[in-house]
Amino acid sequence: MDRNYYIDSLKKSNFKITPQRLTVIDYVRSHSPGHFTAEEIFNSIKSEEPTITLATVYNILKALQSSGTVKTFETSGSTWFETNTDFHGNFVCSNCGKIYDIGIDEEGILSNVEGSGYSVQEANLILKGICKECLLDRD
Amino acid sequence: MDRNYYIDSLKKSNFKITPQRLTVIDYVRSHSPGHFTAEEIFNSIKSEEPTITLATVYNILKALQSSGTVKTFETSGSTWFETNTDFHGNFVCSNCGKIYDIGIDEEGILSNVEGSGYSVQEANLILKGICKECLLDRD
DNA sequence: AATTTGTTTATAGTAACTATAAATTCAAAA
DNA sequence: TTTTGAATTTATAGTTACTATAAACAAATT
Numbered sequence: 001m002d003r004n005y006y007i008d009s010l011k012k013s014n015f016k017i018t019p020q021r022l023t024v025i026d027y028v029r030s031h032s033p034g035h036f037t038a039e040e041i042f043n044s045i046k047s048e049e050p051t052i053t054l055a056t057v058y059n060i061l062k063a064l065q066s067s068g069t070v071k072t073f074e075t076s077g078s079t080w081f082e083t084n085t086d087f088h089g090n091f092v093c094s095n096c097g098k099i100y101d102i103g104i105d106e107e108g109i110l111s112n113v114e115g116s117g118y119s120v121q122e123a124n125l126i127l128k129g130i131c132k133e134c135l136l137d138r139d
Numbered sequence: 140m141d142r143n144y145y146i147d148s149l150k151k152s153n154f155k156i157t158p159q160r161l162t163v164i165d166y167v168r169s170h171s172p173g174h175f176t177a178e179e180i181f182n183s184i185k186s187e188e189p190t191i192t193l194a195t196v197y198n199i200l201k202a203l204q205s206s207g208t209v210k211t212f213e214t215s216g217s218t219w220f221e222t223n224t225d226f227h228g229n230f231v232c233s234n235c236g237k238i239y240d241i242g243i244d245e246e247g248i249l250s251n252v253e254g255s256g257y258s259v260q261e262a263n264l265i266l267k268g269i270c271k272e273c274l275l276d277r278d
Numbered sequence: 279a280a281t282t283t284g285t286t287t288a289t290a291g292t293a294a295c296t297a298t299a300a301a302t303t304c305a306a307a308a
Numbered sequence: 309t310t311t312t313g314a315a316t317t318t319a320t321a322g323t324t325a326c327t328a329t330a331a332a333c334a335a336a337t338t
Contacts, residue, residue, distance in 0.1 A: 016283090074213040135256070297321085304315075
């Protein structure tokens with residue numbers, strides 16, 4: 001997604017554009033699709049944005065999330081942020097820790113749930129196991 | 140599930156049977172199927188088990204999990220424990236906070252993921268939205 | 279350029295665990 | 309049934325991941 005998609009989404013939700021927000025946007029864009037913790041982003045951008053604090057990174061991620069350009073999920077004791085806002089599974093490798101996006105058919109799941117009378121705002125499928133690479137690396 | 144299912148599962152995994160463990164087992168059994176945090180269980184049983192600490196409750200839940208009688212998932216900043224070990228979705232109501240089990244077809248999802256070469260150990264589908272009851276309560 | 283309101287920063291605080299080590303207890307074997 | 313050794317519990321301290329607060333600052337509308 002191009003930079004203006006993030007900027008315009010923030011503006012549409014009445015958020016202001018700040019240099020700190022642009023730095024975070026540039027970070028997630030250049031690592032997209034990916035999975036980030038607030039701390040990871042903070043550590044990566046603090047050389048470029050030396051006065052930024054972790055609290056600001058959390059605030060920015062909340063703004064991006066509420067403007068619809070990033071999604072979150074919780075696993076392994078942390079909140080993870082990602083730019084892939086399409087429905088998909090997140091596979092966490094118990095061996096190497098990497099997180100992979102896995103395409104999943106949304107229809108089958110949601111029709112089931114909404115058919116039972118629930119109104120779904122958000123869905124997260126979190127999978128744990130051993131990833132392809134780690135399976136191959138085994139003796 | 141009857142008490143012996145939990146006890147035998149612990150024994151099979153080489154865990155010892157302690158009064159504290161039996162108290163937690165009785166708690167989750169009498170609230171099953173349900174969704175609990177360690178703190179909730181701790182608060183509910185401390186009158187019955189006055190010397191127990193929160194650390195012990197965490198330890199017991201870890202033992203139950205590793206012996207296969209409880210599952211966990213993370214959402215809303217906490218780890219939740221549940222006795223429903225069959226594959227299902229957990230629907231969290233953004234309005235009332237209640238968590239509901241939702242039947243989901245496991246096959247469709249897992250065939251997809253394992254077909255891509257991943258070995259799945261655990262799967263959690265977490266849904267957020269407004270539950271039936273809260274939708275009806277709206278003006 | 280002035281004003282308003284949102285944002286950032288620094289800092290302190292909290293919630294949800296996790297680690298550690300001594301005391302205790304389970305349960306297998308003598 | 310006592311002994312023994314390992315697991316468990318307990319008390320306590322520590323850590324990690326966030327959240328709250330208030331003052332300083334900056335964006336963007338007029």
